Amino acid sequence: MDTHPIDMTRSATNASAAAAVSVRGVSKNYGQVEALRDLSLDFPRGQLTSLLGPSGCGKTTLLKIIAGLLQPTEGEVEVNGKPVTGPGPDRAFVFQDFALLPWATVLRNVAFGLELRGVRISEREAIAEQYIRNVGLAGFEKSYPHELSGGMRQRVGLARALAVDSEVLLMDEPFSAVDEQTRRKFQEDLLGLVAGENKTFLFVTHSIEEAVYVSDQIAILLPRPSRVSEVIRPSGLRTRNVSDIRRDPEYLDIVDRIWASLRSYVE
Amino acid sequence: MTAFGIRLPGMSSLILWGLFWEIIGRSGYTFFLPPLSEVIATFFSIVDTPAFQKALSETAQAFLAGVFSAVVIGIPTGILMGKNRLVDELLLPWVNIFLSAPLTALVPVLMVLFGFGMKSIIITTALFAVWIIILNARAGVMQINRSLTDMANSFGATPWAAFSKIYFWAALPEILGGVRIGVIRAVKGVIIGQLLISIVGFGALFELYSANFLMGHFWAVLIVLFALAFVLSEGLAALERRVSYYAAQR
Numbered sequence: 001m002d003t004h005p006i007d008m009t010r011s012a013t014n015a016s017a018a019a020a021v022s023v024r025g026v027s028k029n030y031g032q033v034e035a036l037r038d039l040s041l042d043f044p045r046g047q048l049t050s051l052l053g054p055s056g057c058g059k060t061t062l063l064k065i066i067a068g069l070l071q072p073t074e075g076e077v078e079v080n081g082k083p084v085t086g087p088g089p090d091r092a093f094v095f096q097d098f099a100l101l102p103w104a105t106v107l108r109n110v111a112f113g114l115e116l117r118g119v120r121i122s123e124r125e126a127i128a129e130q131y132i133r134n135v136g137l138a139g140f141e142k143s144y145p146h147e148l149s150g151g152m153r154q155r156v157g158l159a160r161a162l163a164v165d166s167e168v169l170l171m172d173e174p175f176s177a178v179d180e181q182t183r184r185k186f187q188e189d190l191l192g193l194v195a196g197e198n199k200t201f202l203f204v205t206h207s208i209e210e211a212v213y214v215s216d217q218i219a220i221l222l223p224r225p226s227r228v229s230e231v232i233r234p235s236g237l238r239t240r241n242v243s244d245i246r247r248d249p250e251y252l253d254i255v256d257r258i259w260a261s262l263r264s265y266v267e
Numbered sequence: 268m269t270a271f272g273i274r275l276p277g278m279s280s281l282i283l284w285g286l287f288w289e290i291i292g293r294s295g296y297t298f299f300l301p302p303l304s305e306v307i308a309t310f311f312s313i314v315d316t317p318a319f320q321k322a323l324s325e326t327a328q329a330f331l332a333g334v335f336s337a338v339v340i341g342i343p344t345g346i347l348m349g350k351n352r353l354v355d356e357l358l359l360p361w362v363n364i365f366l367s368a369p370l371t372a373l374v375p376v377l378m379v380l381f382g383f384g385m386k387s388i389i390i391t392t393a394l395f396a397v398w399i400i401i402l403n404a405r406a407g408v409m410q411i412n413r414s415l416t417d418m419a420n421s422f423g424a425t426p427w428a429a430f431s432k433i434y435f436w437a438a439l440p441e442i443l444g445g446v447r448i449g450v451i452r453a454v455k456g457v458i459i460g461q462l463l464i465s466i467v468g469f470g471a472l473f474e475l476y477s478a479n480f481l482m483g484h485f486w487a488v489l490i491v492l493f494a495l496a497f498v499l500s501e502g503l504a505a506l507e508r509r510v511s512y513y514a515a516q517r
């Protein structure tokens with residue numbers, strides 16, 4: 001184990017010192033169903049943390065508790081040291097099923113978060129136009145969601161969350177609706193985003209490869225009732241060129257290791 | 268419709284039925300059914316008489332006031348029921364009872380409560396229309412995607428913003444469907460009101476014509492009424508089609 005490329009000691013100290021979000025002893029019951037049990041996890045500021053785990057283990061539940069959309073049965077969540085009591089402007093959510101307004105144009109959809117926060121129309125549309133360009137949808141400002149492909153809609157949802165300029169971005173399987181090529185393109189863009197914007201990203205995914213590719217930290221959740229079974233910090237990958245990551249021995253190693261610990265639950 | 272390989276314009280079947288009516292009428296089979304041509308001639312002869320104009324305006328006023336109240340009360344109530352469990356449990360049984368109840372039987376009670384005037388007729392009209400509007404608005408709100416509600420909350424939407432910017436629009440296809448059926452029921456309501464409460468408007472004309480066996484006049488007014496109801500319903504259906512592009516994927 002000495003030669004193992006994963007730096008576990010650094011993670012523990014670093015993470016708690018600079019945590020943008022910390023989850024402490026959170027449990028969540030839906031009636032008889034125990035979704036989360038005593039889950040604790042820190043999300044370091046300015047980094048991307050993936051939540052990886054089998055379907056139905058409570059990843060969405062955890063993300064919604066952090067967003068303030070659900071109340072935990074027990075435990076608490078802190079964002080920048082302040083306990084979460086409900087949704088707030090410091091967090092923005094990217095929904096698994098996009099949650100776009102079908103009767104509104106791309107421009108209004110992207111500006112909608114700002115609209116709800118009372119930003120003037122000229123101002124919010126200028127901001128929205130910029131983010132529409134950033135996610136590669138320039139020229140589609142006047143289109144309606146039903147005129148876009150699944151991947152394009154997903155980018156509208158992403159642009160809307162980016163436009164409100166929150167410190168913490170909560171992304172629930174944001175790349176689930178796109179084909180493999182687009183998905184890889186998005187993953188590269190996401191790495192650029194993490195490097196460029198000084199934001200904390202919480203990223204839910206089913207894909208081991210995706211998690212290892214984009215993450216500074218990977219939290220592996222066990223099946224219900226869910227706790228964090230392991231936190232993995234790929235230490236060397238972030239300094240690599242994006243196109244070389246998938247060939248890196250560390251990348252392959254971590255993918256194997258995660259698969260080894262998850263496969264017992266799949267079988 | 269096509270016949271013998273030729274495309275016929277829409278509504279051709281109406282012409283066929285009109286011809287059938289004409290033939291039966293001319294055969295003198297029953298006094299109850301004068302020929303269609305006579306009915307149409309009667310229509311043009313009465314349409315600009317003061318009696319007809321007065322009936323039309325009285326009916327239109329009661330109808331519009333009734334529909335307006337039903338819409339203004341029904342849509343917010345339905346949305347509230349769809350959003351609030353407590354309100355829903357309190358009101359749903361009543362809405363369901365009144366939806367299927369024979370409302371005509373309530374009209375005498377309304378007369379006692381609200382008198383024999385226009386007010387009772389308007390209330391009757393609204394009472395016929397409002398329940399289905401409530402129920403549809405409720406159904407529309409209840410099918411709203413959970414994510415849209417979460418989205419509104421996550422951006423800190425005020426209850427009013429969530430209502431006016433999201434819930435109303437997301438439920439609009441169902442709401443319009445409810446209003447369309449409500450309007451059709453309101454036509455029933457206004458005529459029943461005019462017949463039972465006070466003999467005014469088209470109700471008075473029906474009463475007058477049938478009592479005097481003026482069947483041409485009777486049918487002329489009836490056709491006007493049917494046509495008005497049909498045009499109203501088609502207009503609302505057209506409005507519904509304009510929002511149907513997003514009804515399928517919300």
Ligand SMILES: Nc1ncnc2c1ncn2[C@@H]1O[C@H](COP(=O)(O)OP(=O)(O)OP(=O)(O)O)[C@@H](O)[C@H]1O
Binds near residue numbers: 055224
């Ligand atoms: N509203 C609810 N009522 C009852 N049970 C729920 C509710 N929402 C989620 N659950 C249960 O809680 C568990 C966790 O659900 P959650 O949606 O958080 O899982 P997930 O990890 O996001 O799954 P997936 O990867 O499939 O999206 C599931 O077993 C689900 O059955």
Ligand SMILES: [Mg+2]
Binds near residue numbers: 059060061172
């Ligand atoms: Mg989920």
